[in-house]
Amino acid sequence: MHAHGHDHSRVHDRRLLRIALVLILALMAGEIVAGLLAGSLALLADAGHMLTDAAALGGALVAARLATRPARGPWTFGLGRAEILAAQANGLTLLLVGIWIVYGAAWRLADPPNVRGGVVLTVALVGVAVNLVATGVLARGDRESLNMRGAFLHVATDLAAFAGTAVAGALILATGWDRFDAIAGLLVAALMFRSSWSLLRDSGRIFLEASPAGIDPAAVARAIADDGDVVGVHDLHVWTVTSGFPALAAHVLVSPDADCHSARRRLQHLLEERFRLHHVTLQVDHVARREQPVELHRG
Numbered sequence: 001m002h003a004h005g006h007d008h009s010r011v012h013d014r015r016l017l018r019i020a021l022v023l024i025l026a027l028m029a030g031e032i033v034a035g036l037l038a039g040s041l042a043l044l045a046d047a048g049h050m051l052t053d054a055a056a057l058g059g060a061l062v063a064a065r066l067a068t069r070p071a072r073g074p075w076t077f078g079l080g081r082a083e084i085l086a087a088q089a090n091g092l093t094l095l096l097v098g099i100w101i102v103y104g105a106a107w108r109l110a111d112p113p114n115v116r117g118g119v120v121l122t123v124a125l126v127g128v129a130v131n132l133v134a135t136g137v138l139a140r141g142d143r144e145s146l147n148m149r150g151a152f153l154h155v156a157t158d159l160a161a162f163a164g165t166a167v168a169g170a171l172i173l174a175t176g177w178d179r180f181d182a183i184a185g186l187l188v189a190a191l192m193f194r195s196s197w198s199l200l201r202d203s204g205r206i207f208l209e210a211s212p213a214g215i216d217p218a219a220v221a222r223a224i225a226d227d228g229d230v231v232g233v234h235d236l237h238v239w240t241v242t243s244g245f246p247a248l249a250a251h252v253l254v255s256p257d258a259d260c261h262s263a264r265r266r267l268q269h270l271l272e273e274r275f276r277l278h279h280v281t282l283q284v285d286h287v288a289r290r291e292q293p294v295e296l297h298r299g
Contacts, residue, residue, distance in 0.1 A: 016141050017064060020151065020155060052093055087150035091200040095193065120181070134159075139152065145243040167180075220275060221236050229258035234251040263284055264284045
C-alpha cells in the first residue's frame with residue numbers, strides 16, 4: 001500500500017514538472033525574441049540562464065520517470081535514487097550560477113553599464129508572473145521528494161531573481177543609479193547559495209547512507225530492546241533508499257521460549273507505528289540462555 005501510494009505521488013509529480021517546464025520554456029523563448037528585437041545582450045544572457053533552469057526541470061522529470069521503473073536485475077531497489085542524483089545536480093547548478101552572478105555583479109559594481117530600467121522592469125514583471133505560476137504548480141508536489149524540492153527551489157530562486165530585478169529596474173528608473181542591478185544580483189546569489197547547500201547536504205546524507213532526519217538509531221535500538229522477548233539487538237542499520245523511502249535492517253535475538261515469528265511481526269508493527277519505517281528486514285534468532293545481557297550495537 002505504501003509503495004503504491006508513493007508511485008501515484010511520482011506520477012502526479014511528473015505531471016507538475018511537465019507543466020512547469022512548458023512555462024519556463026515559453027518564458028525563455030519570449031526573452032530570446034525580446035532580446036533580439038531590442039538588441040539587448042542582458043536579455044539574451046538571462047535567456048541562457050533560463051536554459052539551465054529548463055535543463056534542471058527536464059532532468060528532474062527524467063529522474064522522476066526512472067524512479068517509477070520496477071526493481072529488476074541488478075537494480076534491486078529500482079532506480080529511485082535517480083531522483084537524488086537530479087537533486088544533487090540541481091544543487092550544483094544553483095551553486096555554479098550563484099558564483100557566476102557574484103562574479104558579474106562585482107564587475108558591474110566596479111564599472112556599472114548603462115541599464116535600460118524600463119526594459120528590465122517589463123521583462124522582470126513578466127518573469128515574476130510566469131515563475132509565480134510555475135512555483136505554485138510545483139508547490140503541489142510531494143513534499144518528501146528531494147527531487148521535487150530541487151525543482152521547486154530552482155524555480156523559486158528564479159521568482160526571487162525576477163522580483164529583485166523588477167525592484168532594481170524600478171529604482172534605476174526612479175534614481176538613475178545603475179548599481180541597483182548588481183546589488184539585486186548579489187541578494188539573489190545569496191538565496192541560491194542557501195538553496196544549493198540545503199540540496200547538497202540532504203542528497204549527500206542519502207548517498208552516504210546516514211540515518212533519515214528525525215530517526216535516531218539509538219532510540220530505535222532501545223525501542224526494539226524494550227520488547228519483553230528481546231535479548232539482544234545487533235547490526236542495526238537505518239538509511240534512506242530515496243526520498244520518502246527509509247529502510248531498516250537488524251539482527252534481533254529473542255529468548256529460547258519466545259515465538260520468533262510473533263516477535264518479528266510485533267517489532268515490525270512497532271517500527272511502522274512509532275518511526276514510520278515501512279521497509280524493515282529483521283533477522284530474528286533464539287539465544288541459548290535467557291540471562292544473556294541485552295546488547296545494543298549499531299554497525
